[in-house]
Amino acid sequence: MSIEPITGRYVTVTIGGTARRIYFEEAGQGRPVLCLHTAGADTRQWRHLMNDAEITASNRLIAFDMPWHGKSLPPEGFETQEYLLTTEAYIETVLAVIDALGLERPVLAGCSMGGRIALQLAALHPERFSGFIAIEASDFQPAWYDIDWFHRPDAHGGEMGAALVSANISPYAPEPERWNTLWMFMQSGPGVFRGDLSFYTRDDSLIARLPGIDTGRTPVHIIVGAYDLTCTPEDAARTARAIPGATLAVMDELGHFPMSEHPEGFRPFFVDALARMPQVRAEVA
Amino acid sequence: MIETFKQIQSTLERTPHLLRLGRLFSETVLIEVGSDEYYLTFEAGRIVSVDQGPSRKTPWCFALRTDAKALEKFWQARPEPGFHDIFGLVKIGRGRIDGDILSLVKNLRFFKEVLGLARAQKEVVA
Numbered sequence: 039m040s041i042e043p044i045t046g047r048y049v050t051v052t053i054g055g056t057a058r059r060i061y062f063e064e065a066g067q068g069r070p071v072l073c074l075h076t077a078g079a080d081t082r083q084w085r086h087l088m089n090d091a092e093i094t095a096s097n098r099l100i101a102f103d104m105p106w107h108g109k110s111l112p113p114e115g116f117e118t119q120e121y122l123l124t125t126e127a128y129i130e131t132v133l134a135v136i137d138a139l140g141l142e143r144p145v146l147a148g149c150s151m152g153g154r155i156a157l158q159l160a161a162l163h164p165e166r167f168s169g170f171i172a173i174e175a176s177d178f179q180p181a182w183y184d185i186d187w188f189h190r191p192d193a194h195g196g197e198m199g200a201a202l203v204s205a206n207i208s209p210y211a212p213e214p215e216r217w218n219t220l221w222m223f224m225q226s227g228p229g230v231f232r233g234d235l236s237f238y239t240r241d242d243s244l245i246a247r248l249p250g251i252d253t254g255r256t257p258v259h260i261i262v263g264a265y266d267l268t269c270t271p272e273d274a275a276r277t278a279r280a281i282p283g284a285t286l287a288v289m290d291e292l293g294h295f296p297m298s299e300h301p302e303g304f305r306p307f308f309v310d311a312l313a314r315m316p317q318v319r320a321e322v323a
Numbered sequence: 324m325i326e327t328f329k330q331i332q333s334t335l336e337r338t339p340h341l342l343r344l345g346r347l348f349s350e351t352v353l354i355e356v357g358s359d360e361y362y363l364t365f366e367a368g369r370i371v372s373v374d375q376g377p378s379r380k381t382p383w384c385f386a387l388r389t390d391a392k393a394l395e396k397f398w399q400a401r402p403e404p405g406f407h408d409i410f411g412l413v414k415i416g417r418g419r420i421d422g423d424i425l426s427l428v429k430n431l432r433f434f435k436e437v438l439g440l441a442r443a444q445k446e447v448v449a
Binding site for chain 1: 400401402404405407408409410411413414425428429431432435
């Protein structure tokens, strides 16, 4: 038997004028690294890195479930709302969690839509962070599917979503981790994946902001998997070229959920990314 | 090629979890490989017939149109990027999906795993 070092707690923050009960996990000590999950999933995607003693020896990894995801509840009155994530609400959520947890200029590591918002924050609120690790992240992708498929009364959106995103998982991923990764999509609440995809596939506001990111103040490192059909290496390379000073790493044997689908394959790329980030002392604000 | 589809048909019979996943799927699917047509008729998750075309009289629900070389790569144990999934084939311009795509999406895991039954096994790491 072994008890993992990850601890989970709840914090209530105000977003859009309403209280939200947010679930967060953390492990480690030292430099704070805030980790953002992909669309349609939750904090469990970071489970392997949070259990990596070498990484957590000098990095305090913190991850939280976005409202509507994982163990974070939707807002009061959700039963009559259509969930549609926006860039503005996403930014407000990340900053609210940073304030609530008293994080002093954390490194921000986000995957997929989390990587997209990391780049938005690099452009709009760089003073709140020390650097950005943008995983499977790019400027913009229109949907190559109909997002309305994933929320309908005659089919299970979670099972369809999992079957779709399995296209983004590398054949090198160990089978148990492939299915653990897909399970989160199967569990996703009704309409949540669709609402995340609405943000991801319709808001192209980042494109114009990329050239203004100052990587001299806050480094930006982009990591992309060759088996990612949603954010391809070409998409990530185009995005990196648009950010002066941004760096890029391509992972030949990984897909869209690298930290979850293939932890051993992803680890060296994440360690390299952390080494590129400044060593800001973690001090309580 | 038709032998491969018949191999899929017989392997499916020995794959209980797919028979369970496909229990509501009773449709005919057209697989077009280059200029050749293959009609896979499913009933309650079983493939009850594999027929080679051409046929103008066989109604089908959805179609996957690709080429033999692409399918050969798709069926490798670890296909190169793009060849690892039917939507990957579409993305890289080596496949097209037509017809009732919603029916495909509702049964997407089932159909992808059925097509993958011809995939070579990955080597076992000791």
